[in-house]
Amino acid sequence: MSAALSVQNLTAGYDRTMVLRELSLAVNAGQTAVVIGPNGHGKTTLLLAISGLLKPSGGTIEFDGRRIDGTAAEALANRGIVHILQGDGLFPDMTVEENLLLGAFVRGSWRERRTTLRRIYDDLPVVEEKRGQKARTLSGGERRLVGLGRGMMRPARMLLIDEPSLGLAPVAIDAVYTAIRRLKQESGATIVLVEENFTHIGEIADRVHILEAGKIVRSGSFDDVSTDRTVVETYLGAIVEGGG
Amino acid sequence: MTGALSSLSAMRWAAIGVAVVIAAIFPLVYTDPYYMTIIVTAEIVLILNISWNFILGMAGVWNFGQLAIYALGAYGSGWLMLHQTWLPLWLAILAGGVCSAIVSVLLAFPTLRLFGIYTSLLTFSFAQVVQYVAVNDPRGLTGGSFGYPTVPPLFSTLDQEAYLRNYYWTCGAVALAACFAVAWLRQSHLGISLRSLRDAPAYAAARGVNPRVTRVVAFGLSGFLAGIAGALYLSFEQSFTTSQMGLTPMSIDVTMLVIGGLGTVTGPLVGTAVVTAIQTVLIDYPGWQLTILGAVLLVIVVFIPGGVIGLLARWNSRISAWVAEDTG
Amino acid sequence: MTDLVAIIANGIVYGSIYGLVAIGMTLIYGTMRILDMSQGSMVMIGSYVGWWALAVHGVNPVLALLLAFVVAFIFGTATELVSVQPLLGRRNDVDFEMVTFITTFAVAILLTNVALQHYGPFQKNVPPIVHGNLELYNGVSITYHELTMAGLSVALMGALGLFLARTRWGFAIRAVAQDLDAARTLGVPVTRLYPVTMGLASALAGVGGVFLGALYFASPTAGDLPLLLALIVVVLGGLGSLSGTLYAAYLVGLMQAFCEVKIGTTWTLPILYGAILLILVVRPYGLRGTPSETRL
Numbered sequence: 016m017s018a019a020l021s022v023q024n025l026t027a028g029y030d031r032t033m034v035l036r037e038l039s040l041a042v043n044a045g046q047t048a049v050v051i052g053p054n055g056h057g058k059t060t061l062l063l064a065i066s067g068l069l070k071p072s073g074g075t076i077e078f079d080g081r082r083i084d085g086t087a088a089e090a091l092a093n094r095g096i097v098h099i100l101q102g103d104g105l106f107p108d109m110t111v112e113e114n115l116l117l118g119a120f121v122r123g124s125w126r127e128r129r130t131t132l133r134r135i136y137d138d139l140p141v142v143e144e145k146r147g148q149k150a151r152t153l154s155g156g157e158r159r160l161v162g163l164g165r166g167m168m169r170p171a172r173m174l175l176i177d178e179p180s181l182g183l184a185p186v187a188i189d190a191v192y193t194a195i196r197r198l199k200q201e202s203g204a205t206i207v208l209v210e211e212n213f214t215h216i217g218e219i220a221d222r223v224h225i226l227e228a229g230k231i232v233r234s235g236s237f238d239d240v241s242t243d244r245t246v247v248e249t250y251l252g253a254i255v256e257g258g259g
Numbered sequence: 260m261t262g263a264l265s266s267l268s269a270m271r272w273a274a275i276g277v278a279v280v281i282a283a284i285f286p287l288v289y290t291d292p293y294y295m296t297i298i299v300t301a302e303i304v305l306i307l308n309i310s311w312n313f314i315l316g317m318a319g320v321w322n323f324g325q326l327a328i329y330a331l332g333a334y335g336s337g338w339l340m341l342h343q344t345w346l347p348l349w350l351a352i353l354a355g356g357v358c359s360a361i362v363s364v365l366l367a368f369p370t371l372r373l374f375g376i377y378t379s380l381l382t383f384s385f386a387q388v389v390q391y392v393a394v395n396d397p398r399g400l401t402g403g404s405f406g407y408p409t410v411p412p413l414f415s416t417l418d419q420e421a422y423l424r425n426y427y428w429t430c431g432a433v434a435l436a437a438c439f440a441v442a443w444l445r446q447s448h449l450g451i452s453l454r455s456l457r458d459a460p461a462y463a464a465a466r467g468v469n470p471r472v473t474r475v476v477a478f479g480l481s482g483f484l485a486g487i488a489g490a491l492y493l494s495f496e497q498s499f500t501t502s503q504m505g506l507t508p509m510s511i512d513v514t515m516l517v518i519g520g521l522g523t524v525t526g527p528l529v530g531t532a533v534v535t536a537i538q539t540v541l542i543d544y545p546g547w548q549l550t551i552l553g554a555v556l557l558v559i560v561v562f563i564p565g566g567v568i569g570l571l572a573r574w575n576s577r578i579s580a581w582v583a584e585d586t587g
Numbered sequence: 588m589t590d591l592v593a594i595i596a597n598g599i600v601y602g603s604i605y606g607l608v609a610i611g612m613t614l615i616y617g618t619m620r621i622l623d624m625s626q627g628s629m630v631m632i633g634s635y636v637g638w639w640a641l642a643v644h645g646v647n648p649v650l651a652l653l654l655a656f657v658v659a660f661i662f663g664t665a666t667e668l669v670s671v672q673p674l675l676g677r678r679n680d681v682d683f684e685m686v687t688f689i690t691t692f693a694v695a696i697l698l699t700n701v702a703l704q705h706y707g708p709f710q711k712n713v714p715p716i717v718h719g720n721l722e723l724y725n726g727v728s729i730t731y732h733e734l735t736m737a738g739l740s741v742a743l744m745g746a747l748g749l750f751l752a753r754t755r756w757g758f759a760i761r762a763v764a765q766d767l768d769a770a771r772t773l774g775v776p777v778t779r780l781y782p783v784t785m786g787l788a789s790a791l792a793g794v795g796g797v798f799l800g801a802l803y804f805a806s807p808t809a810g811d812l813p814l815l816l817a818l819i820v821v822v823l824g825g826l827g828s829l830s831g832t833l834y835a836a837y838l839v840g841l842m843q844a845f846c847e848v849k850i851g852t853t854w855t856l857p858i859l860y861g862a863i864l865l866i867l868v869v870r871p872y873g874l875r876g877t878p879s880e881t882r883l
Contacts, residue, residue, distance in 0.1 A: 066772055067771075068768055068771060068772065087771070087778075088768075088771040088772050089771050089774055089775060089776045089777060089778075092771070092772055092773055092774030093774050097772070098772040100768065100769055100772065104766060104768065104772070105766075105769070106761065106762050106765040106766055106769065106770075107765055107766075108761075108765055109761060109762070109765065113758065116758065117758055117759075117770075117773055118773060120755065120758070120759065120762075120773045120774050120775060121773070121774040125755055165773075321685065369864070369867065372868070372871045373871045374871070374872075375685075376622055376684060376688075376822070376826065377822060377826075377867055377871060377872070379622075379688070380818060380819070380822045380863065380867065381863070381864060381867050383818075384819075384860035384861075384863045384864050385860075385864065387815070387856065387857065387860045388857045388860045388861055388864070391854075391856060391857040391860075392857065506811065510692070510696050513689065513692070514693075517689060546700050546703045546704045547700075547704070549696055549699070549700040549703075550696075550697060550700035550701055550704065552696065553693050553695075553696035553697035553700060554693075554697055556689065556690075556692075556693035556696070557669065557670060557690055557693040557694060557697065560686055560689050560690050560693065561669075561670070561673045561674060561690060562673075564677075564686065
């Protein structure tokens with residue numbers, strides 16, 4: 016079901032400013048890669064390039080053996096690539112339920128949308144409570160959960176998740192990561208998750224990559240990376256216990 | 260790219276000089292009254308276009324009321340010419356410009372709060388109101404749709420050729436002066452502010468550009484020029500009808516601006532010339548005129564967004580780069 | 588009292604048809620951020636279809652309306668492909684809105700003049716959909732045609748609302764209006780959606796054209812006035828806001844009816860424009876729209 020991702024020498028950016036500079040990254044099928052790094056160094060840009068919202072200037076992106084760089088996002092969505100945008104990418108004037116239903120937009124998923132919706136509601140009762148409310152009126156944490164729920168509305172072969180903990184209180188972050196863990200289990204998808212907050216990463220990361228100045232500068236397992244002194248001092252401030 | 264006067268090379272200046280001389284001598288050699296009339300009219304339209312290009316293209320303000328301002332210049336100066344006969348005619352024309360400038364500045368104020376498209380509706384509504392009032396002419400000020408009563412011409416002579424010649428030189432001089440003025444303004448503090456406001460408003464604000472003052476000044480300057488154009492039109496054609504403000508002239512003028520290249524200095528010149536040529540050739544087929552203009556407008560905007568001037572500029576830089584490659 | 592009935596009756600009739608013609612423009616703006624200046628031409632096309640179908644061929648009125656819908660839909664889609672689609676790469680440029688304003692405007696000029704070439708400048712009579720008058724009160728009457736026009740306009744607008752709220756494509760259109768990138772990541776085929784949206788909007792305007800043709804004749808410039816009025820309504824209601832458009836349409840309709848009854852038709856438009864000037868000064872984003880929120 017899931018497939019491997021291979022990014023090679025990717026250069027991408029906006030107008031004249033290149034943010035990613037010959038970035039290379041490989042994720043095995045079904046694995047979860049967490050990309051961390053300072054703000055503005057290209058984490059979001061990387062996801063945008065992979066999902067097809069941004070056209071790269073150079074390099075290649077291969078998914079499941081096929082090149083996808085330069086392919087439009089709409090087409091990639093039909094191939095099982097689910098991108099959960101930073102912030103939340105919810106449609107503000109639509110209700111929670113409408114947002115979720117749109118998650119099943121792709122042909123093939125649309126027919127079963129009601130059944131899938133029921134399943135999502137069972138998994139995320141918090142979301143069901145708010146089903147009739149406009150997305151605009153929800154709290155940050157609730158919106159994030161709806162965004163994840165929307166991502167679960169269709170079968171995912173690759174999940175791209177952009178800073179799920181951004182701007183949330185710790186309690187909300189816990190809820191979000193619980194949902195992410197379930198998502199990982201149920202879909203078995205290849206996951207690229209971008210994060211600033213280190214706390215929950217250990218629970219889901221198969222591999223951690225550090226993105227700095229547009230390139231991956233360090234890769235390793237969570238344990239390796241979190242106990243590496245230089246990494247910790249530069250990015251983390253304190254050694255963090257791997258969460259469970 | 261066309262730009263600061265000071266940075267124009269000697270060659271460019273020489274070329275301009277030659278062109279000006281040729282243009283100046285032209286009416287001495289060529290005297291066909293039919294075509295001369297067309298040319299003088301084109302000169303006046305050029306002045307209007309330069310003024311409109313300044314506010315629409317350079318300042319990036321969606322001002323669709325320019326034709327009403329233009330008309331007000333005609334009416335303003337016309338009134339002075341008829342009722343204040345002690346005033347020298349050329350002064351009346353200037354006064355028409357001032358009158359337009361004032362109205363234009365007043366129009367600027369409400370647009371300060373509006374963004375993009377809303378400005379177009381506001382200015383457009385303004386133009387419609389002006390046109391309606393002019394057509395219905397409550398106090399006999401505008402001559403309604405019959406047109407403004409005849410005003411004394413700038414050059415009273417029975418010799419048609421001389422009449423045309425003199426107007427040619429006058430309007431041509433004004434157009435030339437306007438061109439230079441815009442070129443200079445473009446590189447001036449005002450011009451740079453305007454362009455930065457158009458392209459990157461947040462950045463401009465951060466750099467201390469005062470959007471309000473800048474915009475009001477831009478409206479004033481463009482209004483002044485448009486008013487002069489209107490006054491000159493009235494003076495030359497000896498009439499000014501309300502249809503001059505309508506949608507058709509507006510479409511034609513927009514086409515001229517876009518073909519030449521919105522926001523460039525010489526764009527209006529090229530655009531006015533090209534469209535006038537098309538119109539003249541197709542004078543017997545009015546329906547075709549507009550159809551072709553519409554098609555050309557579409558093609559240009561889609562494929563050659565910078566207009567002719569933009570295209571030339573790109574070729575120019577490509578050629579320079581190519582030359583540099585060879586010699587570098 | 589007579590006056591009041593006249594004002595309300597006519598106001599509702601006008602408001603309904605303005606709503607029909609303007610709602611397409613709002614749909615387009617909300618979804619594509621374009622002010623489509625060719626919507627007036629779609630009304631004109633509808634009027635000619637009405638003339639051709641009803642006057643020349645005596646076709647059943649329902650068929651005539653259907654035909655106008657289809658023809659205008661095709662023209663609308665074609666317009667998008669020619670005047671918007673090629674520019675989508677520059678969507679993020681500063682001037683995108685102004686450029687598309689000009690390209691759609693160019694299409695309008697083209698269509699007007701092609702019509703002029705083909706049909707000549709003289710007006711053509713479009714027969715009303717339904718004949719006859721209904722007396723309302725004390726000499727105030729409205730024609731059955733106007734009644735049908737109002738009724739059908741409301742029905743069509745309602746249908747549009749249902750379409751947007753219940754169907755897959757309706758969802759897609761609203762999604763694109765509210766967050767383009769998110770919609771794309773969900774698989775919404777934006778490049779196919781745009782022409783369809785514009786086609787749909789134009790189709791509604793076309794149907795409006797059949798109705799308006801009976802009131803204002805079919806001619807090459809038949810689209811000018813509807814365009815102006817649609818612009819007024821759309822901007823007044825707040826660009827991109829469907830509910831705003833509806834309110835504004837009836838407001839404008841009532842204002843027009845009021846002017847006609849109390850003041851005299853000549854001054855209706857300038858007064859409308861004057862009112863717009865005032866309203867925009869006080870509420871720069873129209874009655875209901877705020878810039879960042881689209882209400883599609």
